Amino acid sequence: xxxxxxxxxxxxxxxxxxxxxxxxxxxxxxxxxxxxxxxxxxxxxxxxxxxxxxxxxxxxxxxxxxxxxxxxxxxxxxxxxxxxxxxxxxxxxxxxxxxxxxxxxxxxxxxxxxxxxxxxxxxxxxxxxxxxxxxxxxxxxxxxxxxxxxxxxxxxxxxxxxxxxxxxxxxxxxxxxxxxxxxxxxxxxxxxxxxxxxxxxxxxxxxxxxxxxxxxxxxxxxxxxxx
Numbered sequence: 001x002x003x004x005x006x007x008x009x010x011x012x013x014x015x016x017x018x019x020x021x022x023x024x025x026x027x028x029x030x031x032x033x034x035x036x037x038x039x040x041x042x043x044x045x046x047x048x049x050x051x052x053x054x055x056x057x058x059x060x061x062x063x064x065x066x067x068x069x070x071x072x073x074x075x076x077x078x079x080x081x082x083x084x085x086x087x088x089x090x091x092x093x094x095x096x097x098x099x100x101x102x103x104x105x106x107x108x109x110x111x112x113x114x115x116x117x118x119x120x121x122x123x124x125x126x127x128x129x130x131x132x133x134x135x136x137x138x139x140x141x142x143x144x145x146x147x148x149x150x151x152x153x154x155x156x157x158x159x160x161x162x163x164x165x166x167x168x169x170x171x172x173x174x175x176x177x178x179x180x181x182x183x184x185x186x187x188x189x190x191x192x193x194x195x196x197x198x199x200x201x202x203x204x205x206x207x208x209x210x211x212x213x214x215x216x217x218x219x220x221x222x223x224x225x226x227x
Contacts, residue, residue, distance in 0.1 A: 026113040027176055029068040032217020034181065036061055038084050038099075038209055043192050045205035047146035054145050054194065056086035056097070061211055067107060073223050076107035078124065082211070091142050101187055101209070103128025103160045113223070120166040124185065129155040130209070132193045147194040147204075158209075159188045168219075176219035184212050 038061040043054040063082030070076065081102040087094050105126020113120055134153050141148040162185020171178045189207035196204065 026073055026115055026117065026223045027069075027179075027219025028073075028221035028223050029066070030176070030179060030217040030219050031064075031066045032179070032181070032215055033062070033064045034183070034213040034215025035063070036211055036213030038086070038211045040086060040210075041208045043088070043194055043204065043207060044145050044147045044196075045192075045207070046202070047196060047204065048198055048201055050144070050146040052089055052142070052144040054088060054090075054142075054147060056088050059084055059086045061213065063101075063213065063215070065215075065217070069107075069113075069223065071223075072112040074109045074112045076109075076122075078105045078107055078126070079103075080105070089145070091140060098133035100131045100133070101128065101158070103158070103187075105160055118168045120168065121164070122166065123163045124161070126160045128158055128160060128187075130158045130187060130189050131155040134193060141197045143197065145194075146197050146201075147192075148197045149194055153193075156193065157190050159190070161186055161188070162211075173218045176221070179217050179219055181215045181217060182213075183215075184210070186210050 037058060039058050040056045043056070044050055061082050061084040063080060065078055065080035067076050067078035081100070083101070084099045085096055086099055088097050103126045105124050107122050107124045109120060109122045131153070134149060136153050137151050139148060139151045162183055164181055164183030164185075167180040167182070169178045169180060187209035189209060192204040192207060194204065196202070
């Protein structure tokens, strides 16, 4: 029994060294990861007489971010990236695609954080690139979808907008607080990776990539440079 108690005590000390109770902090920057789901609208929106909608299935998405807050903590900047593996219908049947996204954005908090803040809502907007891993190859037309793939994989411009909330937990990792982030955002893809098969038709419509995610990140430093 004494041996088990000693082992339990050692384990508790080790855990406390990594994650220990802490008050909320007005941290300066953070780094972390998130996971959730992504819903994408049709990639051939507006196709004339289309029998098949190139609409990926709802699927998971994984991401990571780094952000930094300035002044009193109401304004910040964020770099984030994400990836997903949606399934897309195509000429020879369903095909799993690798989707990559990256953006640089501005974050705004309606209320400045304090050393005792535990709930920190924010809104965000930014610009970035989105890439559908369709590969390089010959030009391919999918008649039932009224769409043609030009055979050249290249990133597309996107805009990002969303809102979320940071919940500062009573724990810390290292010298900063452990923070739970719940967020909803839309990655507006300005153009489709496909062209209309009918050359007389205009471009397909804008694509919405809606993401709902939950993540954890670690606060680093304090606003104003204090420790």
